[in-house]
Amino acid sequence: MQPRNMSMSGVVDLAAVKAANEAKAKAEQARAESARNGGGGAVAPSALVIDVDETGLERDVLQRSTEVPVVIVFWADASEPSKQLTELLERLAVEANGRFVLARADVAANQLLAQQFGVRGIPEVFAVVAGQALPLLPGPAPEQQVREVLGQLVQVAEERFGLTGITVDPDAAGEAAGPAPVPAGPYDALLEAAVVALDANDFPGAIQAYENVLADDPGNTEAKLGLAQAELLSRVRDMDPQQVRAEAAANPADVRAQIAAADLDLVGGHVEDAFGRLVETVRRTVGDDRNAARVRLLELFEVIGPDDPRVAAARGALARVLF
Numbered sequence: 001m002q003p004r005n006m007s008m009s010g011v012v013d014l015a016a017v018k019a020a021n022e023a024k025a026k027a028e029q030a031r032a033e034s035a036r037n038g039g040g041g042a043v044a045p046s047a048l049v050i051d052v053d054e055t056g057l058e059r060d061v062l063q064r065s066t067e068v069p070v071v072i073v074f075w076a077d078a079s080e081p082s083k084q085l086t087e088l089l090e091r092l093a094v095e096a097n098g099r100f101v102l103a104r105a106d107v108a109a110n111q112l113l114a115q116q117f118g119v120r121g122i123p124e125v126f127a128v129v130a131g132q133a134l135p136l137l138p139g140p141a142p143e144q145q146v147r148e149v150l151g152q153l154v155q156v157a158e159e160r161f162g163l164t165g166i167t168v169d170p171d172a173a174g175e176a177a178g179p180a181p182v183p184a185g186p187y188d189a190l191l192e193a194a195v196v197a198l199d200a201n202d203f204p205g206a207i208q209a210y211e212n213v214l215a216d217d218p219g220n221t222e223a224k225l226g227l228a229q230a231e232l233l234s235r236v237r238d239m240d241p242q243q244v245r246a247e248a249a250a251n252p253a254d255v256r257a258q259i260a261a262a263d264l265d266l267v268g269g270h271v272e273d274a275f276g277r278l279v280e281t282v283r284r285t286v287g288d289d290r291n292a293a294r295v296r297l298l299e300l301f302e303v304i305g306p307d308d309p310r311v312a313a314a315r316g317a318l319a320r321v322l323f
Contacts, residue, residue: 045168048093052103054113054298058291061103062322065128068166069100069157071136071150072126074119076107081140082123088143089125092150099154099165100127109219111306112298116315127153130161133319187213187220194226203234228302235260236267248277255281255289259296266300274300275314283321294318 052060052072061070073089075082086104093102107114107122117126117133125137136149157163194209210227213220241264247254248261258281265274278297282290297318301311 043098043166043168045094045170047101048096048098048168049090049102049104052105052113053110054116055295057113057116058294061128062131064101065131066163068098068163069153070103070128071100071153072103072105072117072128074105074107074114074117074122074124074126076122078108079122085123085125085137085140085146088146092147096150096154096165098168100150100157101166112301112315115306115312116319118319129153129157129163131322133322187217187223191222191226194223194230198226198230198233201233201237203230203237206230207234224302225305228299231299232263232267232303236263239264253284255285255293259293262296262300266303271304271308271310272314275310275317279314279317279321282318294322 050060061072064070071089071093073082073086075086077083089102090104093100105113107119117124121139123137123139127134127136134153136153137146141149154165190209190213194206194213197203197205197209207227207230210223210230213223214227217223239260244257244260244264248257251257258277262274262277262281265271265277275297278293278300281293282297285293297314301314304311
């Protein structure tokens with residue numbers, strides 16, 4: 001992929017369209033809340049470069065972006081240009097000393113996250129500023145161009161949103177990273193046991209079998225899909241559908257009630273209703289409630305499968321609500 005000549009002028013336009021003043025106020029409020037809760041202190045240099053997945057989006061990216069711009073690079077081990085760009089961004093993040101944080105997303109392990117951001121090629125780089133996603137680099141680029149784009153990002157974040165970065169303590173110790181575990185495999189016997197348990201409505205047994213596979217091989221697609229299905233069936237098994245739907249209708253602000261109703265919607269074949277209910281719940285909530293609804297929606301995406309057009313449509317709706 002040949003890089004296009006990118007500038008940050010579009011970021012200013014997008015910020016205006018998405019009510020920059022309101023976002024700035026929210027960012028300032030979030031920073032004040034963090035300070036009251038004892039947050040906002042100096043961080044170790046290791047905190048400047050993190051790995052992110054679907055479940056950590058709210059905490060590691062959206063919430064973090066109220067304090068400091070978060071640059072997300074989507075990369076793949078099989079793509080040498082993406083590894084080179086990621087290494088460059090890692091070096092520049094450390095050099096910037098807290099003016100931005102780099103989040104690395106391995107596309108092979110985070111396909112839902114990549115689709116949620118609308119990734120079209122590898123590598124691709126986005127920024128999240130005060131909860132708003134902005135396209136940054138559509139592909140590999142020379143170091144000087146990357147430096148210029150990052151410099152403009154930092155300037156826009158400070159001038160438009162009041163984000164001056166985070167304090168880095170060079171003497172602070174970060175978490176020690178051990179070597180990545182090697183998947184054991186094969187898992188035919190465990191997967192077969194899980195299917196047998198599902199057929200017998202032994203949902204705890206099926207869940208345990210799938211979790212045993214994922215403990216050794218977190219990226220096992222068959223186990224992830226099977227676990228999502230088994231957990232869904234286990235959750236709805238003892239529900240009273242009439243009561244659950246009545247509670248959801250009477251309490252639209254009750255996140256747990258909406259999540260339970262969405263589970264029933266999906267099991268009953270009302271896929272779009274389930275997705276729409278949770279997207280709307282994400283839209284109207286904040287904090288832990290918003291994250292709970294978002295995570296359940298991602299789990300239901302796993303049940304249906306990434307190639308289903310209803311999943312693609314719901315991902316787009318979720319991205320519009322989040323960003």
